[in-house]
Amino acid sequence: MNTDRRLSVLRAIVEDYVSTREPVGSKVLVERHNLGVSPATIRNDMAVLEDEGYIAQPHTSAGRVPTDKGYRIFVDKLSTVKPLSTAERRAISTLLSEAVDLDDVLERTVRALARLTNQVAVVQYPSLSRSTVRHVELVPLGSGRMLVVLITDTGRVEQRTVDVDPALTDDVVGELRARLNAAASGRPLSVVGSLLETLPEVFRPEDRPLVRSVTGALEDSLATEREDRMVLAGTANLARSGTDFPSSISPVLEAIEEQVVLLRLLSDMADDPASGVSVRIGHENLHEGLADASVVTSGYGSGGEVIARLGVLGPTRMDYPTTIAAVRAVARYVSRIISG
Amino acid sequence: MNTDRRLSVLRAIVEDYVSTREPVGSKVLVERHNLGVSPATIRNDMAVLEDEGYIAQPHTSAGRVPTDKGYRIFVDKLSTVKPLSTAERRAISTLLSEAVDLDDVLERTVRALARLTNQVAVVQYPSLSRSTVRHVELVPLGSGRMLVVLITDTGRVEQRTVDVDPALTDDVVGELRARLNAAASGRPLSVVGSLLETLPEVFRPEDRPLVRSVTGALEDSLATEREDRMVLAGTANLARSGTDFPSSISPVLEAIEEQVVLLRLLSDMADDPASGVSVRIGHENLHEGLADASVVTSGYGSGGEVIARLGVLGPTRMDYPTTIAAVRAVARYVSRIISG
């Protein structure tokens, strides 16, 4: 048996199906790709491929369509990444370089990715738990409320208002701010919790209840997971490629809106060392609303360390080579910007 | 001629069409609503209503469907708001009362509104231009960058990093912070721009360039409109009621994603004094992607003053009475929370 040719056939089927949206038959296959054999031979190969679960036919006497498993092989072994045009590269580069902020960077990134791939783009904010504290700012707002601003080394700014003891004086706040920063600066955020526990001890006994009201509120807000955030763009692209979702796009939209689902999905993915990206195809995303969707992601960060992920979500029938290239390229550009 | 009955007919048509999704004919009309006359009579009324542009038929010998103009009359004159159930009220109330933050309040609000109406919900952040400054915080980040945090009286927190002269010392920053707050606190944000112009004058001549590098950056970031923000929820509802958008939902999704469009739309609307809400039907939203959509909004704020708007977006064929009730109720609850 000729395994090589069979894989070529699979590749040809995927490519044709992706570009035409139609089940592909043995005849057009030999016409479009010069396989050097007759349709009958191809048919035998296709029968085997179908047995092995790489392709399927929608109905008897229709052409073949790749299965999730077929796409998987295609992505892993059969495709070569299609690099971006220099115009595209330049566009990304200048767009991102104009950003003023982390917020701004991620905003621009997600838009670029959506436009580039014509799919839904998603960019995760740098993970808080893996960040270190750069600065903590306390701003009393009066009437027992205080604003806490947390700035991480990655430039992420989280803010939260907390309820504190109204008797808190500016002096105590000032001292607390100084001590908090001295103790927390440069430390990973994960240790700040236990740090807060011991902090009141160093204050004068009469101030401790006040201090505790602040540290308590802080601990609370660290505990409640507002932890991970993300930005989305390009949902309209879903509707445009609507025919690619057999049933309807609404389960996909629901999954997207349920940000927790997406965030978990992103966190679960790890980059393939070779390609630098990670691909989840159809049912591999365990969420059932995403059974007809694929997710292509890549980590980004500074200095080789991954601090968050970004990627796109689209129909399983997507152009993997160009999508993968786009995701990888964008991830690199963002990393460069973040590092600089 | 019997104008009253004709309006009843219009109302009946709207109600039936909204609940059945099907063009409604003279026969079912007299069956379902007891109009006390024969189908033939209704037909005459319908002919007149059609001449006047309130209803239309998709094809000859189909039933009638309300036009935008028909819905307009229905909303203005023919419908009575359908109040929320007490269970719903209680749900909103408790959900909102658990919020810790302005961010949190708006997040919860938009979710509640989406769930309540099964449509796309949108909540505008309190307008910056109509807010006054409560506090400005300057946090030097080192290496020529500084974080500016702006807190308004409505609890909105905007942050932005700006590039400044690296030679800036903590002393100058401290003085600037104090003077800035002294000058800006309690003043409307709209005057802060001109205030920044004159601020450097009061500093020692040798510090003025440094100060200018800060105020310049601040003016820049005030000028660039990141001004208005909003939160969205319930886009998946669009897909579920997909059949109500004759062509496709993708233009609607695009309009939503183009947040500027929505924000302008919201700003352009003003509440009807009687009902407390504002309704835009179909082509009344000038954006052409929203030709088959209606928008129902209401202002919210504290102490009777409107500081922003919230509302929902759905198909023109929507249940106006309950939608209007929901929007109004939610706006009231948010206002109460914000005021408290």
Add this chain to the structure above:
DNA sequence: CTTGGCACTCGACCGAGCGGAGTGCCAGGC
């Protein structure tokens, strides 16, 4: 292992025909 031939299957498309819902109009009644 490949190939041409062949019978078979089944969806897509077309056109005809039918039924039904709904209309507009008209003539008669209150």
Add this chain to the structure above:
DNA sequence: GCCTGGCACTCCGCTCGGTCGAGTGCCAAG
């Protein structure tokens, strides 16, 4: 002057049968 029953008409939606074509699986021969 308005309402009503009756009636002819229109046109959509549906079904049915038939055809066409693409594509398959299998087989026997090279």
